[in-house]
Amino acid sequence: MKFYMTPGSCSTGIHILLEEIEAAFEVYLVNLMAGDHLKADFVALNPKSTIPVLVRNDGSALTEFQAIAWWLARTYPRAKLVPEDAEGQARVIELMDYAVGTLHGQAFARLFTPSQFAQSEAEHEAVQAQGRERTARGLEVLDRALPSDGYAVGDFSIADAAIFYVEFWADKVKLPLPPNCAAHYRTMLGRAAVQRVLREEGYRVP
Ligand SMILES: N[C@@H](CCC(=O)N[C@@H](CS)C(=O)NCC(=O)O)C(=O)O
Known part of the structure; x- marks a missing residue:
């Protein structure tokens, strides 16, 4: 998977979850201060121009913290990232x-x-x-x-x-x-x- 993130931002929460599940992923740094999130290649990936973005193994991009977190929890159930009830x-x-x-x-x-x-x-x-x-x-x-x-x-x-x-x-x-x-x-x-x-x-x- 490809993980688009900025150190010390909200993507740190998703970074933690990726480490918790011991997933294999590559980090792509997005420099918000330099405006990387507004550049054409990033906008093509996420028209909202926000991080975090997770590109899964099928090539599709998932955005929004809660959606990514939920998808990780459901896809890697052994990590028990959500309660069962x-x-x-x-x-x-x-x-x-x-x-x-x-x-x-x-x-x-x-x-x-x-x-x-x-x-x-x-x-x-x-x-x-x-x-x-x-x-x-x-x-x-x-x-x-x-x-x-x-x-x-x-x-x-x-x-x-x-x-x-x-x-x-x-x-x-x-x-x-x-x-x-x-x-x-x-x-x-x-x-x-x-x-x-x-x-x-x-x-x-x-
Ligand atoms: N609702 C989005 C919010 C993400 C967000 O606001 N990320 C910030 C960094 S912490 C960002 O990308 N800011 C750049 C911008 O909004 O232009 C989510 O849950 O992923």
């Missing part, structure tokens, strides 16, 4: 979607790419302040859904990979993690696959 699966999707759709898409995105939400550069600071506020509020909501110890929904699942990357971002921008998020982040940092991914993406593992 409907309640557990629904909780996993609920949390994964909150991390990706709300915390990332509505909160961190305002902080990292204010231009996507502002009419002019003069508004950037206000948009970023709103992003910070929404992130703090979103982490509080997430905190109430997480246990004080262990993974989000019983055993490790695709939800943990999504939650991890938003916690990682909070850590990088020095936004305090509420207690259950902090415990979850520490648990994730203890996983061998997470440590491998962070090293491969150029980070020091604490």
